[in-house]
Amino acid sequence: MNVTRGFTGRPRVRNDGLPPGQYDAGDDWPVLSAEVTPDLTPAEWTFTVDGLVAEPRTWTWDEAHALPPSAYEGDIHCVTSWSKFGVRFGGVSLDAFLDAVRPAPEATHVVAYSHTGYTTNLPLADVTGGRAWIVWEYGDGPLPAEHGGPARLIVPHLYFWKSAKWIAGLRLLDHDEPGFWEQNGYHHRGNPWEEQRYSGD
Amino acid sequence: MSVTDSTPSAGFTPPTRFAVPGRIAVSNRAAATWQRATLTEVRRETPHAATFRFAVPDWEGHLPGQHLMLRLRAGDGYVAQRHYSIASPPDDTGHIELTLDHVDGGEVSGWFHTVAKPGDEVEVRGPLSGFFAWPGDRPALLVGAGSGVVPLMSMVRHHRARGLSVPLRLLVSARGPEELIYASEYGAETAPVFTRTAPEGVPVGRVSAAHVAALLADRPEGGWEAYVCGSNGFAEHASRLLVDAGQPVDRIRIERFG
Secondary structure, eight states, X not given: OOOOTTXXXXXXXXXXXXXXXXXXXTTOOOOOXXXXXXXXXXXXXXXXXXXXXXXXXXXXXXHHHTSOEEEEEEEEEOTTSEEEEEEEXXXXXXXXXXXXXXXXXXXXXXXEEETTSOEEEEEGGGSSSXXXXXXXXXXXXXXXXXXXXXXXXEOXXXXXXXXOSSEEEEEEEXXXXXXXXXXXXXXXXXXXXGTOOBTTO | OOBOSSOSSOSOOOSSOOSSOOSBOOOHHHHHOOEEEEEEEEEEEETTEEEEEEEOTTOOOOOTTOEEEEEEEOTTSOEEEEEEEOOSOSOSSSEEEEEEEOOTTOXXXXXXXXXXXXXXXXXXEEEEOSTTOOOSOSOEEEEXXXXXXXXXXXXXXXXXXXXXXXXXXXXXXXXXXXXXXXXXXXXXXXXXXXXSOOOTTOOBOOOOHHHHHHHHOSOOTTOOEEEEEEOHHHHHHHHHHHHHTTOOGGGEEEEEOO
């Protein structure tokens, strides 16, 4: 790529936590959902794990909160180029839910889906081993509705469109099935460190 | 590109209805390939917004509502990239237009508004994403604020250029008449709303239930497809008004700045 005449850009900040092509959004946390923010109360919220599992199961708000608490503290990266540093999300590790349903040996992928009908696909390996959470706290407070409250999935090592808001469930599959953005041209995995934004990247 | 009403794969469908199915199958090749775009013209729209016209010889075409990614490179290799909606309608001129706000401290929009001149080259990839695209088939309600009107204007221009008979209405919110982008282009399809200052005799205020009720009046067969674009605050406000007025949630597509 050629140098753009007269372009200098913002002051350079050395930041080893910033993946290629990303900038630090600072205190901003843009909302980019493509659908209407749903009116969903904790009492109405449920989370289901089914598909290729030994015991499919649905958790209510209270049942999910009875699982061992776990928090993510670190950074998040959005495909639209902003990253946000030092955030805290509190909830339960996805491993706690998966341990309860016992995935079948042939399960390789999941489709995560929202109470709005939003979907996103993930390799099972990306949501196990302490790499994914179901969260209902942001900072010290409840997760705001426009950011996915009452509860969302977070998979912070991938671009944030994988972290489905208003999470309703996971279905385990023996193959990869593209979700909403993935059918709209986005990358199937979305690793920010390899800049996997669009299909073909 | 082809128009589709269903999701491309017949695979897993969540138990809730799919809120926002994509409107078109998108080209993965176009999304993945950076192309050179040469600035050919700059037109001022408002004190804070201008339209930038580019020659993109290998542009494969887009639908109204789609966006692209644009990048600039500094001498030390630093690259800044942003998503921008396409303002021009699909045509065969080999040109596309973007309308950009001059964002406070914005490194990319700042370059466009203070440095760029015809002959400068940038790089673009796209068109990207199908969910906000409008192929010109369904009756369309367009609701935008500020530069959120940009992808909606591509739809209005497409509607006119093709002489389409399908109903289309635009509700556009601006701080005042001097901040209304494309002010001279609007016709009977458009209702402007002014939030800070308005011409003599025109009320000042944000988009209201009354505006939305007028927008939704005379429901066409098959109902409206609503497209909302603007800041997150505006998108939340406008989409709630649409839902309250009876517009189905799965017929509301939202594009938020960020």
